[in-house]
Structures are given as structure tokens and as C-alpha cells.
Amino acid sequence: xxxxGRGIACMWYPIGFTASANPSAAVVKVNEDGTATxxxxxxxxxxxxxxxxxxxxxxxxxxxxxxxxxxxxDTDTTPMDTGAIxxxxxxxxxxxxxxxxxxxxxxxxxxxxxxxxxEPAHLEAKDHKIQVKGFPQRNMHIGDVAEHARGVKGTxxxxxxxxxxAVLKLDPETGQGKPFATYVYATQIAEVDVDDETGExxxxxIVASHDCGAPINPMLVEGQVEGGISMGVGFALQExxxxxxxxxxxxxxxxxxxxxxxxxxxxxxxDIVDSYDETGPFGAKGVGEPxxxxxxxxxxxxxxxxxxxxxxxLPATAEKVFAAIQAKRAQExxxxxxx
Amino acid sequence: xxxxxxxxAKDSRHAVALLAEHAPTAKVxxxxxxxxxxxxxxxxxxxxxxxxxxxxxLKAITITDEGLSIxxxxxxxxxxxxxxxxxxxxxxxxAAHTIGAVQTRNLGTLGGNLxxxxxxxxxxxxxxxxxxxxxxxxxxxRRQVPMAEFFLGPRKTVLKPDELLAxxxxxxxxxxxxxxxLKFGLRKxxxxxLVSAAASVWVDVDTQICSAPRISLGAVAPTVIRAPKAEAxxxxxxxxxxxxxxxxxxxxxxxxxxxxxxxxxxxxxxLVAVLTKRALEGAYELAKTKRRGA
Numbered sequence: 258x259x260x261x262g263r264g265i266a267c268m269w270y271p272i273g274f275t276a277s278a279n280p281s282a283a284v285v286k287v288n289e290d291g292t293a294t295x296x297x298x299x300x301x302x303x304x305x306x307x308x309x310x311x312x313x314x315x316x317x318x319x320x321x322x323x324x325x326x327x328x329x330x331d332t333d334t335t336p337m338d339t340g341a342i343x344x345x346x347x348x349x350x351x352x353x354x355x356x357x358x359x360x361x362x363x364x365x366x367x368x369x370x371x372x373x374x375x376e377p378a379h380l381e382a383k384d385h386k387i388q389v390k391g392f393p394q395r396n397m398h399i400g401d402v403a404e405h406a407r408g409v410k411g412t413x414x415x416x417x418x419x420x421x422x423a424v425l426k427l428d429p430e431t432g433q434g435k436p437f438a439t440y441v442y443a444t445q446i447a448e449v450d451v452d453d454e455t456g457e458x459x460x461x462x463i464v465a466s467h468d469c470g471a472p473i474n475p476m477l478v479e480g481q482v483e484g485g486i487s488m489g490v491g492f493a494l495q496e497x498x499x500x501x502x503x504x505x506x507x508x509x510x511x512x513x514x515x516x517x518x519x520x521x522x523x524x525x526x527x528d529i530v531d532s533y534d535e536t537g538p539f540g541a542k543g544v545g546e547p548x549x550x551x552x553x554x555x556x557x558x559x560x561x562x563x564x565x566x567x568x569x570x571l572p573a574t575a576e577k578v579f580a581a582i583q584a585k586r587a588q589e590x591x592x593x594x595x596x
Numbered sequence: 597x598x599x600x601x602x603x604x605a606k607d608s609r610h611a612v613a614l615l616a617e618h619a620p621t622a623k624v625x626x627x628x629x630x631x632x633x634x635x636x637x638x639x640x641x642x643x644x645x646x647x648x649x650x651x652x653x654l655k656a657i658t659i660t661d662e663g664l665s666i667x668x669x670x671x672x673x674x675x676x677x678x679x680x681x682x683x684x685x686x687x688x689x690x691a692a693h694t695i696g697a698v699q700t701r702n703l704g705t706l707g708g709n710l711x712x713x714x715x716x717x718x719x720x721x722x723x724x725x726x727x728x729x730x731x732x733x734x735x736x737x738r739r740q741v742p743m744a745e746f747f748l749g750p751r752k753t754v755l756k757p758d759e760l761l762a763x764x765x766x767x768x769x770x771x772x773x774x775x776x777x778l779k780f781g782l783r784k785x786x787x788x789x790l791v792s793a794a795a796s797v798w799v800d801v802d803t804q805i806c807s808a809p810r811i812s813l814g815a816v817a818p819t820v821i822r823a824p825k826a827e828a829x830x831x832x833x834x835x836x837x838x839x840x841x842x843x844x845x846x847x848x849x850x851x852x853x854x855x856x857x858x859x860x861x862x863x864x865x866x867l868v869a870v871l872t873k874r875a876l877e878g879a880y881e882l883a884k885t886k887r888r889g890a
Binding site: 454457495507508513515516518519520574575579580 | 782860870
């Protein structure tokens, strides 16, 4: 018989470690046709980070994301990056990109200010233009400003910047301090069916509510959460490296290292919490690893809610869940006999 | 991987002639979903591969005087799309659906699934529960082998090197027999069976009395097997919930599962009991549905 259960798990996760140097750098060059070129050392691994970095540069320069040409992960041409690790790219590399774009923009403002008859502080970059705040009809196309900067003023609009989260040493006696730049939070709720005759767990639905700061690209946030949940489902129920007595891996292939297929995925509902982090690029923090932190705990809590057993070693395979159900029944039978 | 030659057979007669010419070092390839994986990792592969994938006379699904004939080259996808099989044996459609991924099902053939002789084959239990007959061609002519006698051991069948599995025949008396198949794997998609079970049974829906119950199990013995004691327990008796549960327990005692890294023998035995019971329940439900539809 199938028994339905629900489980909740919450988590917090650190973004931007400060225990050691953690820099990212970026170069932003504004071109004479109004596009920009961004150099970054970070590696796109399918998570969409280059899209997010292009969006950050575009937002800072008032141009379209499509107009930002990203050159990445090439140590011949791009600054070295600490890595596409630790859920740090949007926050750390994103801050470097934003600052580099701001530096390029500062040159554009200094060039445009006398031409528009105002102070640089009165300018804004918007809709592919450098324009006077409050008087958008007084403007120059960003490409024309870039051309004037290079060809007339001799100050090509190139900005570079480094971002390294502020280092705050931990107190050696108390262990207290601030080891990370910022933190993200999430709650996930899992709904499962447990077959009490076989121990098979079917994850029906996961609702995931994530604070990632301001979501630069909400669709990519959803994609990250769905991907993290698929890892969490595998972690909870299937994935395990098995070794024989001599230490040799028994299941070094995807036939026997069991990962979820699309048929094993629950329906996923993603809720992005409204939030803004003052220290992040345009309020963003990050969302990578945090997505799979609470999934397994929520599923295991749901199993407990469904059939009343705690499985304390992962993965909670059908065989383990079934053994726990049998042990519980034996225990209850003993109590009845004793009573 | 060892180098080999390939010849393409034009029809089944040509295929048999090529096999006779090149046996015993020849292997037959159809969809290749199992053979190619074997060839890749094998250091002593065949010298000749006889490609029968273009043999059109082995691709038909037809009702004949003998029963339902399924050509050896019928793919799993073709089974899933066949109106005749969907109507008569939804269990065969379900079994085909559990095989590999879409690509595997598009290429892999029913005959190919059987000749591998692995105990976890997904097509095996349903066909065995329907008392299928394997039709074999060779230079000596045509012979028929009951499914229950076709497998000799893991990856071993009665097929001789110069013989070709041509057709799978579900005998006339079993056409439309209510049948149900269940597979339990470590995940839902692209899974190997830890245990699979099929049951076929005629039921008088008014009296619940059943006849000719046939139970077959996969992945819990050196070959796909029948569970004759469980069948005998049900034959001629009402198909009650208790009777089906007891048949499941008896089937579990008839299985000979092994322990490996995927599951323990004890757990596999528990699954045999549950899956057998549920396969019987599924066949019974189908019997009731068919009667309502009639």
C-alpha cells in the first residue's frame, strides 16, 4: 500500500568565503558601436553564469545583454578567476564585473559631461545613451561617446576591477567572526509516496523557496533549483559509490551508479524570495550549491511522516526503507505481545 | 574490440544460408543494442557478423492459425505501437516500455532481447507466462521450442550456431488471456530489473474461479523461470486476495535470487512475493475490465 508523507527542511549557506583570498577580476571595454566586451576568467559549466555576468555589465552600462561580448576562461586573455566554485560567481565575479563596468562608465561620463553641459554626477547610462538625469532628451549615443573618448580625448573607455570579499579573521579563542561575505537561506517541502510492501519511495512534488538576493535572471535561478533538486533526489534515494573489499569501485558506470532520470524527477515548484543584498551586484547573492542542500533532508522527513521510520544512512534505497519498516513492525509486535 | 566482417542478409532464407556458411564463428546482429556493447569489450569476438536488420519477412505482427506471431525483428517500439498487441496483451506493451530508453526501444528487437538469455530480460516473463513458443530456422528446417525450454542458463539458450530465432508465437488458446507484468528496478527510467514478474490467468468473474494460471519471474534465477507450485496453488480455486498473497509467498520460495551490490537475496525474495501478488491482481482486474467491455 502506498502511504503519503510530507517533510520540510531548511538551510542556510555561505557565499563568498573570506578565510583566504577569494578574488575575481574583470575587464570591460566599451566599443565605438555601442557594444561592450567583457573579459572574465570564470568558467561557464551550463549554469548560465556568463549570461548573468553579461546582464550585470549591460545593466551598469545601460545597454542590452546581447550587446555584451563575453570572453571567458582563457588564461591567455582573461584575468585568472578563483573558480566556478563555492557558489561565488554571481556574487564575487559579478561584483568585479559591475565595478569594471562602473569604471568604464566613469570615463564615458567624464567625456560626455562637457559635451552635454553638466557635471559627470548628473549623468546616467540608459537605453544605449549617456543622458542627463531628469532630461533624457539631452543625450549622446554611448557609441558616439566611446568614439569621442578614444579619438578626441585619448581616454579609451576601458575599466578593470578586482573584487575580493572583505577578510575578517575569526577570533582564535571564541571562533567567532565573519567567515563569509553573505548568506542565503532556503526551505524545501517534499511530498512522497512510500510503498510499505517494497520500501520504494516516489518523490511526487518538491516546493522550493530560495533567497538568493535579487534574482538577476529568474529563469536561470529556477533552472539551478531544479538541477539541485535532481542532485538532492539522487543523494536522498539512489546515488552511492560502492567498493569491493580490495577498494575497487564496483559501479564505475551510469548503468550501476544510479542517478535520477527524468522519470524519477518530482514536479518542482520554485519560489524566489523577494530580497536584496546591499553588498551584492544589483542586490544579488547566489544560488548554485544551496539548491541541493535541503532536498534529501526534506525527503527523509517525508518518509518518516509517511511510514514512521528514520533512515539514517544515505541513500535511502527501497531495500533500506523496507528493512526499517519491517524492524518497526517487529518492534510493535513485541510491544503488543509484552502488553 | 576485435575486427570482424559483416554480411547483410536479404531475407530469412539468405540469413540461414549465411549462418550455415559462417558458423560457428558468426554472430547475428539486428538492433545491436546488446551485441555492440559486447563486441566493444570483448577480445574474442566473432570473425563474421550477419546483419539481419533488413530481413523484412521477420518484421511482421500477425494473427495466424497457430496464434499471434511476432517476427524476431519486431522492435520494442513496434510492439508498443501495435494495435493488435495493445488490444490483446497490454502487458507486452508495458514490458516493452520498461526496456532501456527511447533509442534502445527503437533499435532493439524482441528476438534480440530473448537471445541474450540474461535473466533480467524485460520481455521474458510476460512471454513465458503466455506459454510462448520460439520458432527457429536452420538449414535443417523449422523447429519450435516452448519458451520454458528455450533458456539453459545465464546467457545460454538452446540456439545452435547455425540457427536463427525467427518468430515468437503466442499460442491460439492464449489469445487475449488477461496478463499483467511488473518490473522493479532501482529507478524508474533505464533500469535493470531487480525482480520482474508476470501473471496470466483466465478467471470466471462471477465465481472468481481461475484456470490455467501462469506465473513467470525475471532476474531471480539463472534464467527467466515459471513458478509451478504457485500456479498449482491457484488452479481451479477462487482468485481471492488471500489466495493471491499466498501464491506470492509460494513463488518467493520457488525463486533462487542472488545477493549482489544491487540488492540482497532476501529483499529480492520479498519483492517476488509482492510483485507476484500484484501481477495476479493486475491480471484479475484486466479480466473484469474485459468482461465489462464485452
